[in-house]
Amino acid sequence: MxxxxxxxxxxxxxxxxxxxxxxxxxxxxxxxxxxxxxxxxxxxxxxxNESARQLRAGRSRTLAYVVLDATNPFFTDVARGVEETLAARDLSLYMCNSDNRADREANYLNRLEEQRVAGILLTPVDPESPALDKISGRGTPIVIVDRTRAGDTHCSVAVDDVLGGRLALEHLLDRGHERIAFIGGPSSIGQVHDRHAGALAALADAGLDESHLVRIDTSALSVGEGRQAAQRLAGMPGARRPTAAFCANDLLALGLLQHCVTTGVSVPDELAIVGFDDIEYAGAAAVPLTSVRQPRLRLGRTAAELLLDEVENPDHVHQQITFTPELVARASTETRAN
Amino acid sequence: MxxxxxxxxxxxxxxxxxxxxxxxxxxxxxxxxxxxxxxxxxxxxxxxNESARQLRAGRSRTLAYVVLDATNPFFTDVARGVEETLAARDLSLYMCNSDNRADREANYLNRLEEQRVAGILLTPVDPESPALDKISGRGTPIVIVDRTRAGDTHCSVAVDDVLGGRLALEHLLDRGHERIAFIGGPSSIGQVHDRHAGALAALADAGLDESHLVRIDTSALSVGEGRQAAQRLAGMPGARRPTAAFCANDLLALGLLQHCVTTGVSVPDELAIVGFDDIEYAGAAAVPLTSVRQPRLRLGRTAAELLLDEVENPDHVHQQITFTPELVARASTETRAN
DNA sequence: TTCGTTGATTGAAAGGTTTCAAGTTTCGGT
DNA sequence: ACCGAAACTTGAAACCTTTCAATCAACGAA
Missing domain, CATH: 1.10.260.40 (lambda repressor-like DNA-binding domains)
Known part of the structure; x- marks a missing residue:
């Protein structure tokens, strides 16, 4: 046929x-x-027949990017950066969604390795997983995106999440808040952990103890979970209820904000909100969201460059690149003039 | 090695x-x-080595979904529906982003066909492109998503965009608007064309001529373009300025809305806004957005089912499935009680 | 003991391409 | 007309699996 x-x-x-x-x-x-x-x-x-061709010639013209959550605009923006860099070369990018599940991630990595893709960009569920060493050890380069990893076994491109957390909290402390909610989870997600750690550090620096940061755990970083967190927040007795919330990402913050707006909780007067990522929708929200901005496109571009270098350049050396986040202040944390 | x-x-x-x-x-x-x-x-x-395996055995365990815009939450939600259906089977999904460019789409389709993927889900730049016939004619099944195509050469799953446009406009007419902007483009995008056509039809039914719908053309369906459209709108002399806008999708609507909010144009009083897709961020916007909802997950699930049937079932027959959109009214089109 | 079965293992062929050493043609120069 | 070099073209081997007919081993039955 x-x-x-x-x-x-x-x-x-x-x-x-x-x-x-x-x-x-x-x-x-x-x-x-x-x-x-x-x-x-x-x-x-x-x-x-690409299979035959690849079998014989040994090369591949496809790369893949395995993301934690394809529905999070943050990751699709990073992907856009990747594509920009790849567009020049004659390479294709496949995007895979691990949905933050280790089993799905493992599945995809397996498939991609079996397919002998030229290289993999990965925002890992667990950056320390030994599986990564195995795969790159066998010859499929992996660049870690939006996370770092101990040692210099891989290239990585990330943003200083601890600093980001710190910036967010300092901003809220500056505005006089002393009972602050940290909304995020599960804490197994590295980004969540680091941002929380940064928040705690800022608290310590301000001479406040940990009790000032009440942690509200979510089961995912989604808009829906943000709404649920809002309900839990609303259920707290007024005296103990936080006056501000730092959300581990913008999706949570948007959910939280949405619930506040529909239930008549005034933002920022009754509750100030800081998000993380500064996705495009943050500035367009009901109350424009203060957020910690990450250079998303740049993250993607840089990651792609590192991967290409590792693929093409025989004396490639691994690099860990860290970008600095930046707080973008908007209405959701404005202090009323008085 | x-x-x-x-x-x-x-x-x-x-x-x-x-x-x-x-x-x-x-x-x-x-x-x-x-x-x-x-x-x-x-x-x-x-x-x-998957290449060798596939070469010999002839089968493939991967499917691909080529989307128009990976950064549009609408498409990632459809993709989530697809993944849900595929998860059960032992199949992987690769997502590719054509960015609404025919050349990139063609590239991806080529690669995927050379790779001999089991099947392709496609939201095409141009559903009538003869390339689609060629590809499926050679044995790689294609299911068209979010578009329909003349004839029954392919399975397709879509939403009635003309009806959607009609719903949006009827909603605005009901609220007394008679000078309405249609914001969208390029009109080569089928969805834009159909939604516009639906709007015109509603206008005609109301006995109004086409001059009541002023078209503001955009070069893409993005938030940024929405902001630009807002500027053009603002530049119009008050007497001719529309009192309402129907945006071809929610990204445009969000951009438009954002510009209005920051420049102090009151929504819905000075400008009512209707979007399309009802993405998750629509309801969380500065002014919650009235939008035409599409069953995104269902679209994805159904498309995946059709594709699987075409892949596995020797006596598959093509089906064109059309879902009905639904208008979700929110604050952005509320009429002030008076 | 031998035969027939069943179940487990083997080995060669096939799948579609690229590679490369070897062969053939072309052509300018004499 | 002939030579040598340069430009093209050729064909077999190799890439790594899967498949399948054939072989082998074991074991219960006669």
Whole structure:
């Protein structure tokens, strides 16, 4: 059924090798035969079999980016940065969604390794997983995105989440808040852990003890979970209820904000809110959201560059790059003029 | 360097065939040898070469979804629906982003066909492109998502965009608006065209001529373009300025809204806004957005089911499924009580 | 003891491409 | 007309699996 190089060769009256040359080394073939072969290929609808090609030639023209949550605009923006860098080269990017589940991530990594992709960009569920060493040890380069990893076994591109957490909390403390909620979870997510740690550090620096940061745990970093957190917050007795919330990401913050707005809780007067990521929707929210901005596109571009270098450059050396986050203050934490 | 079945066979003291059987037909092999072979595979870090496997066996366990815009939450939600359906089966989904560019779409489709993926879900730049017939004609099934196509050459799952446009406009007319902006573009995007057509139809039904719908063209369906459209709107002389806007999707609507809020244009009093898609952020916006809801997850699930049927079922027949959109009214179009 | 079964294992062929050493053609120069 | 070099073209081997017909081993039945 399927047309192969052999059929093309026969139909065009040339040898297999020539057909292959038309495909891979057009310069080696005389213009006339090339034209003839190409015509036949078009007529017969020839589609080279990438499996066979890759099997024989050993190379691959696809990369993959395995993200924690494809529905989070933060990650799709990073992906856009990756694509920008790849667009120049003749490479394709497949995006895979681990949905923050180790089993799904493992599945995808397996598949990608079996497929012998040229390289993998990964925002890992657990950056310390030994599976990563195994995979890159066998020859599929991995660049870690939005996380760092102990040691210099891999390239990584990340943002200083601890600093980010610190910035967020300092901002709230500056505005006089002393009972602050940290909304995020599960804490197994590294980003959540680091941002929380940064918040605690800021608290300590301000001479306040940990009791000033009440932790509200969520089961995911989603808008829905943000809404639920809002209910829990609302259920607290007024005296103990926080006057501000630092959310581990913008999705949570948006959910929280939405619930406040619909239930008539005034933001920022009754509750100030800080998010994290500064996704595009943060500034457009009911009350424009103060958020800790990460250079998303840049993250993606840089990660892609590192990966390409590791793929193409034989004396590549691993690099850990860390970007600095930046707090963007908006209405959700404004103090009323008085 | 790389370990192959041959190495495993040697190390385990069995034949190639047996190693392959351990992989593909474990029941055919005695428990004892199976254990031994598996042990050796683990020790040597054997990773089957999918290219070779696919070349010989002819099957593939991956599907792909080529979307128009990976940063649009609408599409990632559809993708989530797809993944839900695929999760049960042992299949992987690769997401590719055409960014609404025909050349990138063609590139991806090419690659995917060369890779011999089991099937493709596609939200096409141009559903009538003959390329689609060629590809599916050669044996790679394609299901069209969020668009329909003349004829019954493919399965498709879509939402009635014309009806959606009509609903949006009827809603605005009901609220007394008679100078309405249609914000969207480029009109080469089918969804934009259909939604506009629906709007025009509603206008006609109301006995108003086309001049009541002023078209503001955008170069993409993004938040940024929405902000720009807002500026153009603001630049119009008061007498001719529309009192309401129907945006071809929620991203535009959010951008428009954001600009209004920051420049002090009151929504809905000075400008009522209707979006399309009802993405998660629509309800959480500065002014909660009235929007035309599409059943996103259901769209994805259904598309995946159709594709699986086409892949697995020899006497599959193509189906065109159309869902009905639904208007969700929120504050952005509320009429002030008076 | 031998035969027939069943179950486990084997080994060669096949799948579609690229590679590369070897062979053939072309062409300018004499 | 002939030579040598340069330009093309060729064909077989190799890439790593899976498949399947054939072989082998074991074991219960006759």
């Amino acid at each position: 399927a047309i192969g190089v052999k059929d093309i060769a026969t139909a065009a009256g040339v040898s297999l090798g020539t057909v292959s040359n038309v495909l891979n080394h057009p310069d080696r073939v005389s213009p006339r035969t090339r034209a003839r072969v190409e015509k036949v290929m078009a007529e017969l609808g020839f589609v080279p | 790389a370990i192959g079945v041959k190495d495993i066979a040697t190390a385990a003291g069995v034949s190639l065939g047996t190693v392959s059987n351990v992989l593909n037909h474990p029941d055919r092999v005695s428990p004892r040898t199976r254990a031994r072979v598996e042990k050796v595979m683990a020790e040597l870090g054997f990773v089957p």
